[in-house]
Amino acid sequence: MLIEENIPLAPLTTLKVGGIARYFAAAKTVADVRQAVDYARSHDFPIFVLGGGSNLVVSDTGWPGLVLKVGIPGIEERSERGNVLFEVGAGEDWDKFVARAVGRNCTGVECMSGIPGSVGGTPVQNVGAYGQEVAETIESVQALDLRDGEVRELCNEACGFSYRTSIFNTTERGRYIILRVTYSLTPGGEPRIGYADLQKYFAGRNITPSLAEARDAVRRIRASKAMLITPGDEDCRSAGSFFKNPVLSAEQYQELSQRALARGLQIPSYPALDAQRKVSAAWLVEHSGFSKGYSSGRVGISRKHALAIVNRGEATAADVLALKEQIQERVQEIWGIPLDAEPVFVGF
Numbered sequence: 001m002l003i004e005e006n007i008p009l010a011p012l013t014t015l016k017v018g019g020i021a022r023y024f025a026a027a028k029t030v031a032d033v034r035q036a037v038d039y040a041r042s043h044d045f046p047i048f049v050l051g052g053g054s055n056l057v058v059s060d061t062g063w064p065g066l067v068l069k070v071g072i073p074g075i076e077e078r079s080e081r082g083n084v085l086f087e088v089g090a091g092e093d094w095d096k097f098v099a100r101a102v103g104r105n106c107t108g109v110e111c112m113s114g115i116p117g118s119v120g121g122t123p124v125q126n127v128g129a130y131g132q133e134v135a136e137t138i139e140s141v142q143a144l145d146l147r148d149g150e151v152r153e154l155c156n157e158a159c160g161f162s163y164r165t166s167i168f169n170t171t172e173r174g175r176y177i178i179l180r181v182t183y184s185l186t187p188g189g190e191p192r193i194g195y196a197d198l199q200k201y202f203a204g205r206n207i208t209p210s211l212a213e214a215r216d217a218v219r220r221i222r223a224s225k226a227m228l229i230t231p232g233d234e235d236c237r238s239a240g241s242f243f244k245n246p247v248l249s250a251e252q253y254q255e256l257s258q259r260a261l262a263r264g265l266q267i268p269s270y271p272a273l274d275a276q277r278k279v280s281a282a283w284l285v286e287h288s289g290f291s292k293g294y295s296s297g298r299v300g301i302s303r304k305h306a307l308a309i310v311n312r313g314e315a316t317a318a319d320v321l322a323l324k325e326q327i328q329e330r331v332q333e334i335w336g337i338p339l340d341a342e343p344v345f346v347g348f
Contacts, residue, residue, distance in 0.1 A: 001025055001035045009058045009067065009346075012050065014116055014229060015239045017317045018058025019347070021048075021067035028071050028091070030151065030179055033144055037177070040066040047146075048346055049177050052094070052117030054229075055125060055239055059347035060317045070120055072179055075100060083184045085139060090120025090178050094127075102211045107189035108137040111198070113215040114222040116229050116240070120178040124168040125342070126161045130195040130218055135161035139184040143176035151179065163278075164244050164342060197221050225305040238308040239343040242324065243281040246337050253277060259335055263287075281339060282306040288330040299323045321348075 007024035010016050023045060025036040040047045045065035050056075071091030078085050084106050088097050098113050111130035121127070122134045123141050138161075141154045154176075160167040168176055191214030193202055201217045202209055209217070222228040226235035248256065253267075256279065260267050268283050286292070286306045294301040298315035300323075302308035309323055328339050 001027070001032050001039075003036075003039060003066075007067070009050075009053075009062055012069070013053035013056050013058060013239070014237065015057060015320065015343075016237050016311050017060070017315055017320060019060050019062025019317075021063045023066040024069070025066060026069045026071055028073065030072070030144070033068065033070060033072075033177055033179065034149070036066065036068045037144070037146065037149075040068075049120075051090070051121040054116035055121065055343045057239055057317055057320055057343050057345050059345070061347055063347045068177070070118075070177065070179070072120075074180075077104070080184075082187075084187050085182055085184050087180055087182045088119045089180055090118060092119045093117075094119055094122060098215065101183075101185055102215045104187070105211060106185035106187050107191060107211055108132070108185040109134070109183065110191050110211050110214045111195070111218055113218040114228045119181050123159055123161075123166055123178060123181055124344075125164050126166050128164070130198055130221075131192050133161075133163075134183070135159075135166075137183045137185055139182040141178055141182075142180040143178045146175055146177065152176075163247060169344070191215075226302050226308060226310075227305060234312060235302040235304050235308070235310055237311040238302060241281075241305075241307040241342055242309045243285065243307055243327075243339045244342050245278040245281045246284075246339065248277050248279060248337070250277070252337070253279070256335055256337060279337070284331050284335055284337060284339065285327055288327065288334050290327055290330070296323050296326070317348075 004024045007021045009018045009021050027033045027036055047065060048063050048067050050067050050069045072089035073091055074089040076087045094115055094117050097119055098109050101109050111132040115129060123138055126133055126135045138156050141159055143152055145152050190208050191211050193199060198217060219228055226233060230236050257267055268280050290301050292301055292306050293303040298312050299319045300310055300312050302310050309320055324341060331337055331339050
């Protein structure tokens with residue numbers, strides 16, 4: 001396996017900021033992953049596992065150890081208990097897999113079309129969009145356990161999924177390297193179009209859209225918000241949604257509603273959010289003085305999506321963090337709600 005030195009990480013991320021990896025390895029097989037881990041351990045280097053680089057902020061100082069880019073390919077299908085199981089390599093492009101699933105007329109991931117990144121990152125963040133999340137369809141996750149070097153198969157329950165979290169980014173952070181993910185999808189099912197944007201897109205139709213039509217709609221909606229990677233579009237130079245939708249208690253929601261009422265505003269309500277007492281982080285950001293198109297030097301807010309912090313050109317990770325903290329402080333001050341960041345922060 002080739003171990004490279006001093007590799008710039010910014011070009012490997014969608015935000016395009018960050019320093020270098022002191023050492024870098026690209027793994028195409030499980031054996032490659034083991035070899036890279038052995039190399040890092042023999043030299044006492046910390047390991048960071050890189051996927052598609054789409055939900056990531058790398059520090060300006062980079063990573064002092066080994067960055068391991070897991071590129072294990074392959075998609076295998078089999079039928080089981082009336083569903084179709086897709087076993088997907090961690091290095092496969094996520095949207096490519098979604099396209100294949102939709103092409104096989106299997107429902108369960110169509111609302112997550114167009115999300116950048118690789119399959120291996122989806123269980124970590126419990127990736128979701130437009131009313132779906134991968135926790136609903138993940139059958140199991142195959143991972144290398146760094147504690148003992150064994151490859152383990154973790155069932156859905158063992159992954160500890162909740163809103164944008166799992167054991168992989170909380171209680172067992174740094175323990176596992178994801179190798180493959182198995183998704184259980186429903187053949188011949190109808191697409192899920194309960195989310196407000198999708199209902200608006202298909203308003204007036206008397207027949208249920210096909211999975212392919214739902215996928216196309218999601219990609220078009222994402223493109224309108226610069227959440228579909230388009231080369232040359234400055235608003236796509238981001239880490240995606242930078243803040244999670246806050247999940248509130250009844251008391252917190254009541255206090256927020258009162259603060260909004262005092263300003264002559266009303267908290268937006270959507271069934272998909274109300275089901276979990278979530279409120280729109282985008283609404284909180286916009287009503288705290290950070291409207292779409294806001295600029296602060298070399299960083300700013302996307303002109304199309306209030307949750308995307310964008311690199312306007314030659315930005316540093318420090319610039320990104322400064323704007324992140326400014327937004328969080330202002331939202332807390334005005335609305336009394338803490339905003340949690342969604343991306344992974346590396347090397348800070």
